[in-house]
Amino acid sequence: MTKIGFLKKFAHILVPLILFLGSFLIYKNIYPEPRNWYDHYLYLTKSILQGRVDIPDLPQFYHDKLEFEGKTYIPFPPGASILLTPFVLIFKGITQQQVSILVGAIDISLIYLLLTSFTSKRNSILLSVFLGFGTSFFWSAVVGTTWFFAHIVAIFFITLSLIFHFKKFDFWSGIFFALGALTRMSLILAGIFYLLQLWRKKKRFMFFLLGAFVFVPIILSYDYLRFGNPFRTGYNEVYLQYAGSDYPYTIRQIINPKSSLFGYFDIKNVGLHLYTFLVMPPNVKIDGGIVKDLKPSPFGMGILFTSPLLFLALRPKFKPGLESNLIITSIICAIPSFLHIMQGWVQFGYRFVLDFIVFLMIILALRFKSTKLNLLLILISVIVNFWGVIWAINLGW
Secondary structure (H helix, E strand, O other), rough: OOHHHHHHHHHHHHHHHHHHHHHHHHHHHOOOOOOOOOHHHHHHHHHHHOOOOOOOOOOOOOOOOOOOOEEEEEEOHHHHHHHHHHHHHHOOOOHHHHHHHHHHHHHHHHHHHHHHHOOOHHHHHHHHHHHHHHHHHHHHHHHHHHHHHHHHHHHHHHHHHHHHHOOOOOHHHHHHHHHHHOOHHHHHHHHHHHHHOOOOOOHHHHHHHHHHHHHHHHHHHHHHHOOOOOOOOHHHHHHHHHOOOOOOOOOHHHHOOOOOOOOOOOOHHHHHHHHHHHOOOOOOEOOEEEEEEEEEEOOOOHHHHHHOOOOHHHHOOOOOOOOHHHHHHHHHHHHHHHHHOOOOOOOOOOOOHHHHHHHHHHHHHHHOOOOOHOOOOOOOOHHHHHHHHHHHOOOOO
16 A cells, blocks of 8 residues: 555544644643643532532632532532543643643544534645634633633533534434533533434434433532532522622723623623624724734634634525524524623633534535635634734733
């Protein structure tokens, strides 16, 4: 067998391996000092391994925690801690950020494997690089703090779920969907995709539901063990802490310091999210018509500046069938994010797009052509995100 023939035969292994190694090395070296703070899930993992769900040693300065009957809890579901468990058992002293970098690099390979079902290997490589280095995924994987780590883990689970779905392994698709929802609760709404895809294929849908059902006993037991109530999450208590703070957590409070936060899930938040997601610019200081300072905004930046290729996935009109199912799922998954009290903080880009970006990536794969314009948009996205990540690290985000 010739060398070229060998490479073609094993390309399905070599390409994702190269993507993984390349992504891992870049992520690792751009942020070489592993952080060990704002790692709520690491503390929760250690508590679970001790047979408890409260976190007695959680640092006092951590945000997003609450006290109940003299014990400290976090509001987040346990999916990310489930993934962390083997790492904590095997590697003493590992940090949440180190796992984030590793899982983020794996995600890039998984996205490649997923997209090859819809476009060429070449386009799949380009789009995987775009996700890994040209979207808010880049900063989220690199920083690895709690809020960003959850997105990286959720993408790991939902991408596996979709790979199994399109390979018709529906039970395993359901299992990984459940794990994704146990990591980011908004992904429960991604179940609409599987319903739309399988509602005429009852046997496949039943196998999917059988796997997905694992979500129910885990989340209900977790909430009951924390609060004695299977339907209480703790998120409302955390919202009240933010609402009672004078710190400006949204761009609206910067513009008008006297303004208060809207409700925890409030339709008035939608405009702020759409602005942040689509068109929010960086911070710019201009003196005499000359740009004196240009920095990313900690409140986020719109995809117009950070990831313009994503507009290709958002452009109407959507073909009936898979494309329509994907955009419907994206919109539904975006609803709780767009209603949420905050649009994200110390983030490069808009992190909530990661709740539905995998579905947008499939639409991109279906539509993407290697035109000069599209290649330029990928290049711009990668350059801007490298700029943003380096700035964010230097700013101590």
